[in-house]
Amino acid sequence: MNASAQRDPAEQPPLRLVVLGDSTAFTDATGPCLPGHPGVYPSVVARELTRVLDREVAPQVVARPGQTVRDTARALTKDQHVMFEVVAQADAVIVGVGSFDHAPVGVPPSVEAVVPYLRPEARRRQARRLLRATYPPLVRLQGGRHPRTPPSEFARLYRLLLEQIRGLTQGRTAGVALGPTSHAADYYGHRHPGITAATSRQLAIAAEHGFAGVPAWPLVRTDLAHLNPDAIHWPPSVHERVGLALAAQLVPQLLGDAPRIGMPGTPSCRSTRAVDGD
Secondary structure, eight states: OOOHHOOOHHHHHHHHEEEOOOOOGTTEEOOOOOTTOOTTTTHHHHHHHHHHHTOEEEEEEEEOOOOOOHHHHHHHHHHHHIIIIIGOOEEEEEEETTTTTTTTSSSSSHHHGGGGSSSSSHHHHHHHHHHHHHHHHHHHHTTTTTTTSSSHHHHHHHHHHHHHHHHHHTTEEEEEEEOOOOSGGGGGOOOOTTTHHHHHHHHHHHHHHTTEEOSHHHHHHHGGGGTTTTSSHHHOOHHHHHHHHHHHHHHHHHTSSSSOOOOOOOOOHHHHGGGGGO
């Protein structure tokens, strides 16, 4: 155990926990929750770290609905606040993105991206109704085989994201990657055959870049009857299991009993330029 972990807790500043996630980081079985809600997994992680380390933990969640690896990589290469005031100051980082990237695609994302800009309002609403109606049958027609973000592009952006975290934190932070959850819901035509392979690929990339890994779906599928009506978001029991599993990977790193994420293999400025082609 390192010396900092043995100091009087009163002498230590709060441990800064950063969660880079999507809606699963702030939504339970009843819907979106306010920041700091005790039932979602970032709060569970913070509570468990506080208990084990006997140290105050200050969690900060950077997430929004439908957050993809592209969105997160862009934030960590272009948003000065997220880069230097949030991630660069972190003592522990949870990377909880990928679920939306691996969701089965029906209507191409490029088509969905245009809809908010349609005018007049009646045409925009009509387009949204059409998308909602056609998405499930299109997913079923394709057997759910095609993810929203192609695997090669996901791998490129996920590597960029992890390397950027390592560069911003100078390799000193503890880090863990959360694997994707399934989207076997009505809207996705109850088709998600690629979830196991996607999880394996994602967590293998995380391990290559110094991050511990936690597969989410095995912790979720035991509670399918209690998921949100959208069949994607989790009840408190799942958040508890996910949070405890993540904390269990962070504790050894924070105590000095396991290696932290380390420095990137290439300068972070090169990773920053790479996202310009996204």
